[in-house]
Amino acid sequence: MHLLSILPFLGLALATPLHPPPPPPPPSHPHPHAPKTNIKCPIIFDGRITKNLTLQSFDTATGGTPYNPDYVKGENRTWSSILLFPKTTPPSRFDNALLHKPVEVTIDDGSLFRAGENLQTGFRRAGLLFKDDFNDAGADASDNGVVTFHWSIRQDEHRPLNLSHEYMNVWHEKGDYSGNQFMFVGGVVLVGDGGTGVDTKKEREMWKVQNAKNEFVYETRIVRGDWQNFGVQLDYVRDTIKVYYSTGDEPLKAVTRATPNSNAGGGQLQIGIAKKPTETETVVYDGYQEHIPLRGEGQIYGGIFVEDSSNGCVSL
Template identity: 50%
Template sequence: MISSTSFFTGLLLASSASAHLAKRGTGVIKCPVVLSGFVPADITPTDFDSSATSPFNPDYVRGTEKFSEILQFPVVEASRFDNASTRAVEVTINDNSIFQKQNGFRRAGLQIQGDTNEGSPGTQGVKTIHFSVKQDAERTLNLTHEYLNVWHERADFSANQFNFQTGTLIGKSDVDKNNFKILDRQNTEVWSTPIDPIAWQNFAVTLDFVSNTLQVYYSKDDEPLQAVTEVLQNDNSGEGQYQIGILKKPTGTSDVVNSGFQETGINEGQIYGGIFIEDSADGCISL
């Protein structure tokens, strides 16, 4: 649990952030938003603990700590699709970040309100998930581990339609551990890019749930997104939910959910901005 000093420091940062955020994103959303993970600029830490005030499910995904103890308000410039009424949020993990009985993982994550496991508007037709990430120099990831940061998980929890990952993927070489990687339903890497320690990195993944395809878009800071893959065949069946945050896998085990090595003193974070899912019917996508 965070100390009262840390909590009130977070509140002070939150209240002073507007004075530091002179630059706002210029990205224009041109397609209907079906699920919004935008974080209101005036939100307070405790707002994340109630379904009445949080843009995310207040109960998932976390351990015993409330989201008011997990999430931070970093003082950073806005991501591409954030505006004067929204802000960045940082998901953090520590030694206590154990979800349910998944003792091998250190995990905390965001599920957008309204993104149900079955019948979600995010799994109908053609949808594009947008998210921007930025690194916290004070809470760096330990890239000798494998991380899932954004993914879409089937309703039966048997597989993911896509994964946005970083670090050393289990069973793979560590040569690209400093890269963000997009993997398809078969866990085949379809695209990667180095982690930028300073810039906002903007991603979008279009999932066609009718034709079973995916396509990846990318840019930095306030540059327009560009397609970085072709339209690729992908098994998007199984419905499910979008997961956004940090899932840190252990090392030294084949049973990554339940056991393995996690160092002590974990203090890691990933900053997110501009989280939303739009309807990309007829090829619509916000760039």
């Protein structure tokens, strides 16, 4: 600044009576309602539902959601007729109440997916796929390095699951559809899927994480009236799987060590419900499915995202 330009300010300062300087302003603190996040790592796919989205947003590719509007759902169905936005459900650990809202996936008697010419009458199925999660092996960042898949779930007491059946709720299916790198399942798991197929109270009350061989690597009781938070980490370099878990707003904790797993084959993550039949031979095309009440069966989701953990980072 030129000397002449500062002289008036100097004169003003000299003419001002001497007083003790005012106390410094208090240290600034974040606004109590400022958006916060418990996500600390680079996000590969962000599946959290922002407040501005409507149910109809899921029906088109230009609706602004991160999900594919076409898969995987019953034929002649729209996502706006399948999904719900629970109105009284608090935000999950990795959602922010100002920015995000939970979403509920529902199924009913008409949740029949057609694969080519074949209608999968054994399943009742609806599952969200990321539109940028490509099926080709290694085609996107979620199939390389070290990746942690996150989701939170909450039970809808008005649309309960019939856990005498096996439910696949989250899974990463291989690119050639020959299997899955991991599955998150509930209820009575069929014998061919790694379970006993025996309907007991304990079997109906457990969530289970399975590896590529359908072996249970972690089990925990189904909680009512609170969120349950899961993280499944796949290390594509070392071919391992590791599970993280917490309830409510508690930080995730590692509940398994990294154990060997076959992570090859690329593929896609699916979030939703695939209800398997009982008394079945093929699972996909036959078996018993009882009538689902008109209100449907539902699973509430929040905090869905996939993060890059290659540098050892895990959002807890």
